[in-house]
Amino acid sequence: MKKKQKVVRIHPRKKPNLAMPVCPYCGRDAVMRPAEYVYGDDTITAGSMLYVCSGYPDCNSYVGVHRGTKKPMGSLADKELRNKRIRAHRAMNRLIESGYMCKNGVYAWLSCSLNLPPKETHIGCFSDYMCEQTIMECERVLENWKGKRAA
Numbered sequence: 268m269k270k271k272q273k274v275v276r277i278h279p280r281k282k283p284n285l286a287m288p289v290c291p292y293c294g295r296d297a298v299m300r301p302a303e304y305v306y307g308d309d310t311i312t313a314g315s316m317l318y319v320c321s322g323y324p325d326c327n328s329y330v331g332v333h334r335g336t337k338k339p340m341g342s343l344a345d346k347e348l349r350n351k352r353i354r355a356h357r358a359m360n361r362l363i364e365s366g367y368m369c370k371n372g373v374y375a376w377l378s379c380s381l382n383l384p385p386k387e388t389h390i391g392c393f394s395d396y397m398c399e400q401t402i403m404e405c406e407r408v409l410e411n412w413k414g415k416r417a418a
């Protein structure tokens with residue numbers, strides 16, 4: 268009789284636990300809270316939720332939650348990174364608004380330009396560096412395009 272070999276995985280492949288994000292800055296768990304918890308009277312969408320670091324407000328990091336789900340829109344971000352992600356989104360919107368790319372095309376183009384698999388091409392998950400790259404690439408394309416049209 269063969270002895271059953273037990274396979275011991277040193278690094279068990281765990282599915283990333285999207286339901287319970289952890290703060291990348293301080294390592295504390297994030298807690299789902301109504302947007303009012305952070306924005307107070309400035310809350311734009313009533314009923315929207317956020318994952319907020321349980322160290323908030325000492326640790327000022329949070330991320331939005333997809334409506335009606337427990338899915339975070341990306342990774343928790345501090346003020347600086349949140350601003351960068353907003354700027355990256357704006358840069359991409361400029362490409363769409365200028366008529367240079369359509370909404371689907373712009374993500375395909377971005378994943379090629381940044382050398383990222385499409386699955387990882389979400390600005391909500393981008394690091395500081397990736398946001399900078401996105402903004403740079405968008406501006407480069409837009410400049411080139413404007414140059415050609417003016418010629």
Ligand SMILES: [Zn+2]
Nearest residue numbers: 290293320326
């Ligand atoms: Zn934190």
